[in-house]
Amino acid sequence: xxxxxxxxxxxxxxxxxxxxxxxxxxxxxxxxxxxxxxxxxxxxxxxxxxxxxxxxxxxxxxxxxxxxxxxxxxxxxxxxxxxxxxxxxxxxxxxxxxxxxxxxxxxxxxxxxxxxxxxxxxxxxxxxxxxxxxxxxxxxxxxxxxxxxxxxxxxxxxxxxxxxxxxxxxxxxxxxxxxxxxxxxxxxxxxxxxxxxxxxxxxxxxxxxxxxxxxxxxxxxxxxxxxxxxxxxxxxxxxxxxxxxxxxxxxxxxxxxxxxxxxxxxxxxxxxxxxxxxxxxxxxxxxxxxxxxxxxxxxxxxxxxxxxxxxxxxxxxxxxxxxxxxxxxxxxxxxxxxxxxxxxxxxxxxxxxxxxxxxxxxxxxxxxxxxxxxxxxxxxxxxxxxxxxxxxxxxxxxxxxxxxxxxxxxxxxxxxxxxxxxxxxxxxxxxxxxxxxxxxxxxxxxxxxxxxxxxxxxxxxxxxxxxxxxxxxxx
Numbered sequence: 001x002x003x004x005x006x007x008x009x010x011x012x013x014x015x016x017x018x019x020x021x022x023x024x025x026x027x028x029x030x031x032x033x034x035x036x037x038x039x040x041x042x043x044x045x046x047x048x049x050x051x052x053x054x055x056x057x058x059x060x061x062x063x064x065x066x067x068x069x070x071x072x073x074x075x076x077x078x079x080x081x082x083x084x085x086x087x088x089x090x091x092x093x094x095x096x097x098x099x100x101x102x103x104x105x106x107x108x109x110x111x112x113x114x115x116x117x118x119x120x121x122x123x124x125x126x127x128x129x130x131x132x133x134x135x136x137x138x139x140x141x142x143x144x145x146x147x148x149x150x151x152x153x154x155x156x157x158x159x160x161x162x163x164x165x166x167x168x169x170x171x172x173x174x175x176x177x178x179x180x181x182x183x184x185x186x187x188x189x190x191x192x193x194x195x196x197x198x199x200x201x202x203x204x205x206x207x208x209x210x211x212x213x214x215x216x217x218x219x220x221x222x223x224x225x226x227x228x229x230x231x232x233x234x235x236x237x238x239x240x241x242x243x244x245x246x247x248x249x250x251x252x253x254x255x256x257x258x259x260x261x262x263x264x265x266x267x268x269x270x271x272x273x274x275x276x277x278x279x280x281x282x283x284x285x286x287x288x289x290x291x292x293x294x295x296x297x298x299x300x301x302x303x304x305x306x307x308x309x310x311x312x313x314x315x316x317x318x319x320x321x322x323x324x325x326x327x328x329x330x331x332x333x334x335x336x337x338x339x340x341x342x343x344x345x346x347x348x349x350x351x352x353x354x355x356x357x358x359x360x361x362x363x364x365x366x367x368x369x370x371x372x373x374x375x376x377x378x379x380x381x382x383x384x385x386x387x388x389x390x391x392x393x394x395x396x397x398x399x400x401x402x403x404x405x406x407x408x409x410x411x412x413x414x415x416x417x418x419x420x421x422x423x424x425x426x427x428x429x430x431x432x433x434x435x436x437x438x439x440x441x442x443x444x445x446x447x448x449x450x451x452x453x454x455x456x457x458x459x460x461x462x463x464x465x466x467x468x469x470x471x472x473x474x475x
Contacts, residue, residue, distance in 0.1 A: 037061055044165060045146075048418075061150075064143035065418065066427035070434045074134035076198035080465050081191050082439035083453040085446060086138065087131055087203030088338070089433050090153060092448070093420030094171060094354050094413060095127035095205040096336035098399050100424070101411070105403045119403060120173065120352075122380055123333035125345070126206035127354040128184065130362055132199030133169070133413070138429070149421060153414040156357060159391060160410070168412035169356035171399040174363075174376035174386055176353055178345050182328050183374050185209040186321035187366070192439075192461055193223040194468075195317060200362075200369070204452070208329045208342050211455045215324035220460045221291065222320045224278045224467060225298040226313060231471045232271045242475055246271035250299065258292040270474040279463045315371025322372070336424055337432055337448040350380050354399060356413045361388045439465075 038045075038060040045052040045060045053059045075084030102121055109115035136151035138144055156169030163170075176184070184202060189211075191201040229250075235243035246269050249260035264272035277283055278291040301312040329342035330351070345351060353376075355363075360376055364387055367373045378384040378397055386394050401411040421429060434446040442450070442458050450456075 034061060041165075048146075048422075061147050062145045065146055065149060066144045066421045066425070066429060067142075068138045068140050068144060068429040068433075069431045070140050070429075072138040072429070072433070072435075073437070074131050074137070074198075075201055075203075075435075076131040076134065078198075078437045078439065080439045080461060081131075081194055081198055081201045082442065082461070083435065083445070083449050083456060084203070085433035085435040085449055086134060086152070087129060087201070088205065088449050088452070089420075089429065090134065090413075090417055091127045091129045091203040091205035092336055092338065093127075093417040093424070094129055094356070095124050095333075096424050097416040097419045098124050098127075098171070098173070098354050098411065099333045099336075100419075101399070101401065101403065108404055116403075120379070122352050124173070124206070124354045125330050125333070125351045126181065126184075126204060128359050129203045129205075129356070129413070130199060130359055131201040131203060133356065133358055144421070144429075146418065149418045150414045153412075153417055156413075158410055159357075159395060160408070162407075163410055165410065165412060165415070168414050169358055170395070170410040171354055171356050171413055171416065172360045172386070172394060173397045173399055174353050174355065174360060175350035175378070175380055176374065176376060177350055178328065178347065180374045181207065181345065181351050181353075182209070182325050183318075183322060183366075183372050185325055185328055186318055186372075187370060189219070189321045189324065190223070190317055190370070192456075193220075193227065193464055195223060195226055196314075196369075205338060206331050206333075207345075208331065208338070208452045208454060210326045210329075211324050211457060212326040215320075215326065216457055216460060219317075219320040219324040220457070220464060221278050221294050222298060222317055224464050225275075225291075225295045226302075226317060227464060227468045228271070228274045228278070228471065229295070229299060229302060231468055232275070235271070235471070235474070240475060242269055243271050245269060246275060250275065250295070253292060253296050253299070258288075261292070262288070271471060274467055274471055279467055311368065311371045314369065318370045318372050331452070336420070338452040339432065339447045340451075350377060352380070357394065360386055360394055364388045 034057055038057050039054045041060065042054050049059060049063050051059050072086040075081055075087050102123060106121060113121045133155050134152060135154055138148060158166045158170050185207065188202045188204060190196060232243045232246055236247050246264055249264045249272060252260045261272050262276060265276045275295050276288055276291060278294065280287050283291060301316045304310055304312045328345045330345050331338045331342055332340060363374050363376050376386040378386055386397060398408055399411040400408050402409040432446040432448040435449050440458065440462055442456055
């Protein structure tokens, strides 16, 4: 890693005796691009920074906009995917700023929604930011600039060529049923077991879900079975004789009811032991029988997927995650950092959510990836559905950054973060958003991370991670 401390003109220290000097041609290209961006983003900078000068980078793309009390990185890099300050910050921005726009618009029409017919004044209950769109980090110890904020959410470009600010995904309004909101929460729970790629981790704002003890126990049994079988298969394919013996014993489960597997476990085979115990330290015979039934169910689903290209295993795990969630509640629309009281979300009505274009299209891919269907509706009522097959319909639901101006001025995801840090947080990202890559330290995380994840199953996640870590180190 580069040590960005200067030790002489144009030098960067990378080792005790090595020095690296910038290439003059590359430096010139970067400088030219910076100056062009600083000029072309002039309308935005003029409205945002009173001291903007198109000739001075420090008043535009490198203008200070705030500070952070801690280093912040995407949870996609965490050894165990878990609630994270940067993910929660971006999700909060994507909920708080659209709600502020609604409040400003309502005030502008005298507090009477009837004065602006056709405008949706329903507040955003939730926002979703997938970790896959978080592309940079925020560092403490130096002012955060516009470029730092933008670099966190730089992906995408508007499909609408008329946009004055085409760079970045446009944000989209959608409505979900409460049942589908619960599925979103379940997908986040599944991601916290590392059974899916980190890009699919859903950072949620405005929501808090609770877990039932029995449902969580059952879910982690299935998650552990899937994880153990995955590691065992990988180790066997890599040449582990011991893992291969465990798989061979597992293959006879249907005919010998686990006799070969239990014999291998009794002989000290670590893979067979993990399969039989599934996180129970000293399981009874009855618990072992249940564990073997769970493993058999998971193995059968995995075999079906391998043979037919289906997603039976994902559907099985997600179904267990949904069953583990005992309820979903919502934070008040004015509670940007999700640290206050919550109200249960119930009934047959729909919940308004904000996401980016990528996120809405990702919802459409949930069925293929996880075996469940989440339906994003265009409005609080009616049957119109937002779908990747109808891009024009999705774009009709873009969040307008300036409803009082004719046409659509897309609220970009990075623009929401810039506004939230600057105005919502008054330039200071406090320790409320603190977190570390170590999920076991969750108890020391900031309130904006902890409160919405009050039932985060630290012990169960830790138990699963310990089991899989032990197998990864086994012969």
